[in-house]
Amino acid sequence: MTSSTGLHIKTYCMLLIMVVFAPLGNVLLGKGMKNVGSAVSWAPSRLPHIISLVFTSGYVWLGIASLLTFFVAYMLILSWADFSYVQPASSIALLVVALLGYFYLGERISPLHWTGIVVICLGVFVVGNTPPRTTEVR
Amino acid sequence: MREALLLFLVVASGTGGEICVTRAMKHVGEVTDFRPLAVVRVILRAMKVPWMWIGISMMTLAFFSLLAVLSIENVSFVVPVTALNYAAGALGGKFFLGERVTPRRWAGVLIVCVGVTLVWLGKR
Numbered sequence: 623m624t625s626s627t628g629l630h631i632k633t634y635c636m637l638l639i640m641v642v643f644a645p646l647g648n649v650l651l652g653k654g655m656k657n658v659g660s661a662v663s664w665a666p667s668r669l670p671h672i673i674s675l676v677f678t679s680g681y682v683w684l685g686i687a688s689l690l691t692f693f694v695a696y697m698l699i700l701s702w703a704d705f706s707y708v709q710p711a712s713s714i715a716l717l718v719v720a721l722l723g724y725f726y727l728g729e730r731i732s733p734l735h736w737t738g739i740v741v742i743c744l745g746v747f748v749v750g751n752t753p754p755r756t757t758e759v760r
Numbered sequence: 761m762r763e764a765l766l767l768f769l770v771v772a773s774g775t776g777g778e779i780c781v782t783r784a785m786k787h788v789g790e791v792t793d794f795r796p797l798a799v800v801r802v803i804l805r806a807m808k809v810p811w812m813w814i815g816i817s818m819m820t821l822a823f824f825s826l827l828a829v830l831s832i833e834n835v836s837f838v839v840p841v842t843a844l845n846y847a848a849g850a851l852g853g854k855f856f857l858g859e860r861v862t863p864r865r866w867a868g869v870l871i872v873c874v875g876v877t878l879v880w881l882g883k884r
Contacts, residue, residue: 737878738880
């Protein structure tokens, strides 16, 4: 019982870190990239200038730091849990992204869009009730 | 068109990279010691596995594609659409990593895909 409980506790701790830092990172990157300008108008000759704009943006660097934190938690959890469990289970982050986009970035989100996000979270709930590991321990 | 291509790169390259990273971490073995120094040692050990570098390369491509598409579209649209990689991830987990994907997990992945479709339609 203790081994199984411990496995679940450390799995949920890592998932919590992932669902906080991945959305935060994406929102910060989104804010930074909106200041750089739309990729639709990026000409190849302007790429060095665009790259310099990207990597001098504080928001982009904060976003990268958040995503690195997410990535370390992700690496650790993948050492014991199935990929096909971790990936969908962490998709609760999609709801967090939408909430941050709506409240922090002021993005317009239609009712159908919200419905889609809620449906995704329902899918996450279904996946989250399956065992974290189905393969042999090495 | 450019958005669709960039989103495809985010999904395909991102999922491929995650599968490679998973393979590397399974090779490293289960992490049981979470003290900072032990975690650093695990990361250094993982960096010696070739799959980790292939995974990081693919995830780098996915990252720069994500940056480009975020300059065009809202983050509340882009990130949910990238959830399409759940379907690709379940397939990859089953066929490349030998994981047993249960019918319940498949059902969850299917619901996630329906949600992504609604998000896409909600943007129109």
